[in-house]
Amino acid sequence: xxxxxxxxxxxxxxxxxxxxxxxxxxxxxxxxxxxxxxxxxxxxxxxxxxxxxxxxxxxxxxxxxxxxxxxxxxxxxxxxxxxxxxxxxxxxxxxxxxxxxxxxxxxxxxxxxxxxxxxxxxxxxxxxxxxxxxxxxxxxxxxxxxxxxxxxxxxxxxxxxxxxxxxxxxxxxxxxxxxxxxxxxxxxxxxxxxxxxxxxxxxxxxxxxxxxxxxxxxxxxx
Amino acid sequence: xxxxxxxxxxxxxxxxxxxxxxxxxxxxxxxxxxxxxxxxxxxxxxxxxxxxxxxxxxxxxxxxxxxxxxxxxxxxxxxxxxxxxxxxxxxxxxxxxxxxxxxxxxxxxxxxxxxxxxxxxxxxxxxxxxxxxxxxxxxxxxxxxxxxxxxxxxxxxxxxxxxxxxxxxxxxxxxxxxxxxxxxxxxxxxxxxxxxxxxxxxxxxxxxxxxxxxxxxxxxxx
Numbered sequence: 001x002x003x004x005x006x007x008x009x010x011x012x013x014x015x016x017x018x019x020x021x022x023x024x025x026x027x028x029x030x031x032x033x034x035x036x037x038x039x040x041x042x043x044x045x046x047x048x049x050x051x052x053x054x055x056x057x058x059x060x061x062x063x064x065x066x067x068x069x070x071x072x073x074x075x076x077x078x079x080x081x082x083x084x085x086x087x088x089x090x091x092x093x094x095x096x097x098x099x100x101x102x103x104x105x106x107x108x109x110x111x112x113x114x115x116x117x118x119x120x121x122x123x124x125x126x127x128x129x130x131x132x133x134x135x136x137x138x139x140x141x142x143x144x145x146x147x148x149x150x151x152x153x154x155x156x157x158x159x160x161x162x163x164x165x166x167x168x169x170x171x172x173x174x175x176x177x178x179x180x181x182x183x184x185x186x187x188x189x190x191x192x193x194x195x196x197x198x199x200x201x202x203x204x205x206x207x208x209x210x211x212x213x214x215x216x217x218x219x220x221x222x
Numbered sequence: 223x224x225x226x227x228x229x230x231x232x233x234x235x236x237x238x239x240x241x242x243x244x245x246x247x248x249x250x251x252x253x254x255x256x257x258x259x260x261x262x263x264x265x266x267x268x269x270x271x272x273x274x275x276x277x278x279x280x281x282x283x284x285x286x287x288x289x290x291x292x293x294x295x296x297x298x299x300x301x302x303x304x305x306x307x308x309x310x311x312x313x314x315x316x317x318x319x320x321x322x323x324x325x326x327x328x329x330x331x332x333x334x335x336x337x338x339x340x341x342x343x344x345x346x347x348x349x350x351x352x353x354x355x356x357x358x359x360x361x362x363x364x365x366x367x368x369x370x371x372x373x374x375x376x377x378x379x380x381x382x383x384x385x386x387x388x389x390x391x392x393x394x395x396x397x398x399x400x401x402x403x404x405x406x407x408x409x410x411x412x413x414x415x416x417x418x419x420x421x422x423x424x425x426x427x428x429x430x431x432x433x434x435x436x437x438x439x440x441x442x443x444x
Contacts, residue, residue: 028342109341116335118397120250129398136401160402161410167393168386175340176351179358180382188383 011049011059014039018060023106027113030057054117058127061114064107065131071096071104072138087197090142094166094189097135099173100182108170132163139163146197158196165192233271233281236261240282245328249335252279276339280349283336286329287353293318293326294360309419312364316388316411319357321395322404330392354385361385368419380418387414 017039021030031053036046050056075093099108111131117124140159147155169188172180239261243252253275258268272278297315321330333353339346362381369377391410394402 026342027338112341113338115393115397116249116338119331119334120248125397132394132398132401157410157413160406161387161414164390164394164410165383165387166390168388168390171337171389171393172354172386175337175347176354179354184382188379188386191379192383 007049012063014041014046014049014056015060015063018056019063019106022060022109023102027057027109030060032056054121054124057110057114057117058124061110061124061127061131064110065127065134067103067107068097068131069134086145087193090146090193090197091186091190093138093142094162094193095186097138097170098166098185098189099170100185105174108174112171112174135166136160136163139166142193143196146193147199154199158199162192162196165189229271234285236263236268236271236278237282237285240278241285241328244282244331245324249279249331252282254278276343276346279332279336279339280346283332283346283349283353286332287349287356289325289329290319290353291356308367309415312368312415312419313408313412315360315364316384316415317408319360319392320388320407320411321392322407327396330396334393334396357388358382358385361388364415365418368415369421376421380421384414384418387411 014035017035018030021034021038025034032043032046032050035050035056036043039046050059072093075089075096097104099105111128114124114128118128119125136159139162140155143155143158143162147158166189169180169185173182173185236257239257240252243256243260247256254265254268254272257272257278258265261268272281294315297311297318319326321327333350336346336350340350341347358381361384362377365377365380365384369380388411391402391407395404395407
């Protein structure tokens with residue numbers, strides 16, 4: 001029998017190599033050569049999977065989006081069982097998506113490096129916007145869990161505002177780390193979520209523990 | 223007498239040529255050749271001023287930051303005379319910095335394209351962070367004008383949150399224009415500013431028309 005090569009597994013292996021290069025040397029260091037060296041492959045073999053640097057970055061970005069969803073999923077499961085405070089649950093999920101540790105920091109750096117291409121490249125835009133759509137869904141679920149019963153128009157506004165704030169804070173955390181250290185990121189998210197929860201709904205009308213809208217594995221890497 | 227060439231004026235002329243290329247074809251189209259063609263100069267003459275594409279983008283970014291300050295300045299002057307509502311004044315200033323018209327849209331696109339370099343290049347980071355510092359100052363002034371008398375800690379939180387929100391909304395407006403059209407940008411800024419103004423200060427303690435903290439020409443292009 002001929003040897004079966006698992007191409008998906010090899011692509012994933014290369015994505016992890018791109019990831020390690022970004023983590024160690026920044027996005028600018030990503031190249032076919034650097035990725036090949038990191039993975040211990042020949043450049044020719046790498047080019048069998050990704051012929052250009054842009055393709056490698058695209059696949060690494062897709063991996064980052066999937067990794068973000070993977071980080072959120074167990075938090076949603078915990079939350080469903082714990083029946084805890086929705087503010088604490090929402091902050092935990094947002095923190096898992098913000099650049100607060102090595103992996104999510106690399107994901108955010110990939111995202112930021114990717115944005116320039118989003119402006120001018122259809123494929124890059126489709127990948128980024130798909131991740132943004134997932135994050136938008138997650139923000140809508142979080143907001144719904146925080147102010148119940150929902151007013152659709154208010155929820156839509158709060159969801160978009162939360163999404164924009166998370167993007168802006170994440171961006172600052174990687175471009176101006178001195179001004180936006182991790183503790184500042186946490187504080188802003190915590191206070192913002194608390195403000196949503198203490199929002200226009202009358203006191204007492206927000207039953208704690210009701211967050212059925214936060215039901216699926218979503219989110220994306222930032 | 224020898225002919226005096228005004229090198230600063232010629233650099234500014236080239237920055238405007240870069241600007242027009244971005245407006246018409248996007249950031250990816252910027253090159254020494256395209257800029258030379260747009261300005262009606264030879265590539266060699268352009269390279270006398272900017273030897274690389276990165277240098278041209280840096281200068282165009284600096285021009286965009288200065289243009290943002292230029293847009294805010296007359297609004298501050300109007301505001302000082304009109305003695306109007308601080309919420310309306312703040313929204314006007316934020317809208318002048320958000321990508322709501324051609325010029326500020328180009329400025330935001332330059333900024334987004336620049337962010338990838340900010341992660342890996344000291345010079346690019348210094349330019350971007352200087353613009354971000356100016357915007358941070360402006361946000362602090364706006365927040366101070368909105369909730370008076372100030373609580374320093376609350377003002378610092380609201381200023382950083384406003385800055386992050388403006389960044390996030392501006393980013394969405396250029397990367398996902400279908401989801402963040404100009405009317406949505408205006409609505410989010412208006413509602414957020416109104417919420418700051420109706421914030422923790424007791425009702426009646428915020429004298430309208432007091433905005434001495436918003437006193438200098440600041441802001442930056444977004």
